[in-house]
Amino acid sequence: MKNIGLIGWRGLVGSVLIQRMLENNDFTHYSQLNIFFHCFSTSQVGKQSPSIANGCNTLLDAYSIEQLQQMDIIICCQGSDYTKQVYSKLCDSGWNGYWVDSSSHLRMHQDATLILDPVNYQAITQAISDNRKLFIGANCTVSLMLMAINGLLKQDLVEWINPATYQAVSGAGAKAMRNLLQQMGGLYNHVNSDLQNVASSILDIDKKINHWSATSNDPANLFASNVIPFIDSMTANGQTREEYKAEVEANKILNSNQHIAIDGLCARVGAMRCHSQALTIKLKKNLSLATIEELLADSHEWIDIIANDAVATKKQLTPLATSGTLRVKIGRIRKLTLGNDYLSLFTVADQLLWGAAEPLRRLLNILVKAT
């Protein structure tokens, strides 16, 4: 019998995780194995638990070390601040269970294994057999980049990567998703009457849009009709933390002797939940595009290679066409005029699935099978 604690199940990543577990009948499967789920809360302790919890039928206290200690595995989607407050206290109390987390706080901890099993399954199973107990989901942009170009990385073909990201508002949380839609509606309402009038001037409409954004009371979070080239906080060398994470987390996941230099620019765009990235990749050798596409496509079952033509690209290689699916799309694959070993591609995938919830769901499966 095992007890699994769920923390942060009501948040954005937690809800997607629960949804994926329900879609895959994971809860039914686990209850047949005598595995019980207990929902914890930071604010509604003692209230009725959702029906996914086949263990305790009231919400347990996410700040109670005593209650957390009863769990063999804890899946935490509550965020870094909570992990900072609770994890070390729980370990200091002598707890020896598995802590699985979606937030960044423990990612670079020396005992942490970053989880992305289509890329580093062996590192995960090795960590389990080495009795390591800390498994953390990587930054979403990093996970999606590695999911896309795993085929090239596995063959040690990559010298460096320069990403330019176009990150969806879901990466900034549920409130940002709502804000984007409200801003879209606000913009539309602001010029609606002019739009109905075919004789109105588009330049006058545009002026009104500019006025609308200039008078916004939250200019740093204007996502509609905008691109914001800054995500997270600043580091000492002028990189944002989002940009900094690319190299350190990717190399931690790949765990190879060959360090890969990765640096680029991360921007927020007005897409709902799919992150897109344009990658410039310096290859270690000149390969044909056919070979490159084959290596990319064969690396795992979720890759879709999109032909480099207008119709396929505009229809399929977009956040809207990818949202809510596990597909990792790669298109616009071509050699840059800079030289035959400079590869350019564009990739899109769902930030809440492979970028957050899915690696956690799959880790739980691997853990339950292995222990």
Ligand code: HSE
């Ligand atoms: N940091 C990411 C973003 C989300 O802001 O889009 C989670 O990894």
